[in-house]
C-alpha cells in the first residue's frame with residue numbers, strides 16, 4: 327500500500343499535477359506531518375492509523391493546512407487522506423478554513439482491521455484513488471449500551487465517566503473540527519479553570535454542543551483520551567439525530583451547508599421530530 | 604410533606620416574549636411564581652451552555668421563549684434557536700437529563716395569556732418530573748463547593 331502511495335505521489339510531483347504532497351514522514355522512528363516537495367524524499371513517506379495527519383496544531387491553534395495555504399496561496403497541495411481525513415477536509419473547507427480548490431486529495435481506503443479498530447462506519451473516502459473499499463462497522467456496543475440505559479442510569483454513567491477527566495484537552499486538540507482561537511473550555515466563564523475534575527457536565531458538554539453537527543466521526547477524541555471516556559458514543563448518537571432532523575451528514579457533500587449555519591428556510595428541520603416546538 | 608416547588612428559569616427575548624410576559628403582568632393574568640425571567644436580546648442569544656449552566660446551578664427547568672418564526676427582530680435569530688434547541692434536547696437525553704426540562708416556545712408581545720399558559724403547563728410538568736438530579740451532582744463538585752465557601 328505505502329509503495330503505491332509513494333509511486334503515485336512521485337507521479338503527481340513529476341507530472342506537476344501538484345507542487346507538494348502533504349503526508350506523514352518518518353524521521354528517527356517518529357511520525358510527523360511533512361510537506362514533500364522533493365521526489366527523492368518520498369522514501370520516508372508513511373501512513374499510520376495511530377498518527378494521522380493532524381489538521382490542527384497546538385498551542386498556536388492553527389490548522390496546518392490553512393496556515394500553509396495562507397502563506398502560499400497559489401501552491402497546489404496533494405494530500406494523502408483516509409475517509410475520515412477527507413471528511414475533515416470537506417467540513418473545514420465548508421467553514422472557510424481551507425481552500426479545497428487548491429488541493430488534490432489522494433484518497434486511500436482503510437483495511438478491514440483498521441476499520442474495526444476505529445469502529446469506523448465509512449472507512450473509505452469519496453475520492454478513492456488507492457486501495458479496496460471495505461465494509462464499515464455499523465455496530466457500536468457503547469452506543470447500544472447507552473441507549474439501553476434508563477435516564478437515571480445514563481446520568482450516573484456520565485457522572486462517573488466525566489469525573490475521570492483530567493482536563494488534558496487531548497480530545498479537543500486531536501479534533502480536526504476544533505479550530506477556534508478562543509476556546510470556551512479554557513475561559514472560565516462556564517467552567518472554572520484550574521480545578522479537577524472539571525465541572526460536570528459543563529466542561530465536556532461544551533465540546534459536545536459545539537462539535538455536534540460538524541463531527542466527522544473520526545474517533546480521534548476517544549483515542550486521545552488518556553482515561554478512556556467513551557466520547558465518540560455521544561457524537562455518534564448526535565450524528566444520527568442530525569441526520570434524522572436535517573438529512574445532513576458532516577463531511578459528505580461540499581455543496582450542502584451545515585444546519586446550524588443556515589436558516590429554517592434554507593435547511594428545514596423535520597417538524598414532527600422537533601419536539602417542544 | 605411540603606410540595607416540591609420547582610425553580611424555573613425563562614429566557615425571554617426582548618422584543619416579543621419579554622413584552623408578552625409584561626403584558627401578562629399588566630393584564631393581571633395569574634401564573635405560577637416559580638418562574639424567574641432573564642431577558643436576552645434575542646432567543647438566538649441563548650447558547651446551549653446557558654441552559655446547562657442553569658440546570659447545573661439549581662434550576663429544575665428552563666424555558667426558552669422567542670418571537671414566532673418570521674417575527675424575530677433579527678430576522679433569522681430564532682431559526683438558529685429552533686435548530687440548536689432541538690439538538691440540545693437530544694443531547695440532554697443522552698446525558699441523562701430529561702429532555703422535557705427544556706422547552707422552547709414562541710410567544711409574541713400580544714400573547715400575555717399564552718405566556719401564562721406556557722408557564723403554568725411547564726411548571727406542572729416540572730413538578731411531575733421532580734427535582735433536577737443534575738444539581739446534586741454539581742453541588743458535590745469541588746469547583747462549585749469552593750465557590751460556596753467563598
Ligand code: SF4
Nearest residue numbers: 501541542544545547
Ligand atoms: S470524532 Fe471526535 S475528534 Fe473526530 S471530529 Fe468528532 S469530535 Fe472531533
Ligand code: SF4
Nearest residue numbers: 491492494495497551
Ligand atoms: S482527552 Fe479525556 S481526559 Fe483529556 S480533556 Fe478530553 S475527556 Fe478529559
Ligand code: FES
Nearest residue numbers: 616645669670676
Ligand atoms: S428577537 Fe425575539 S427571537 Fe429574535
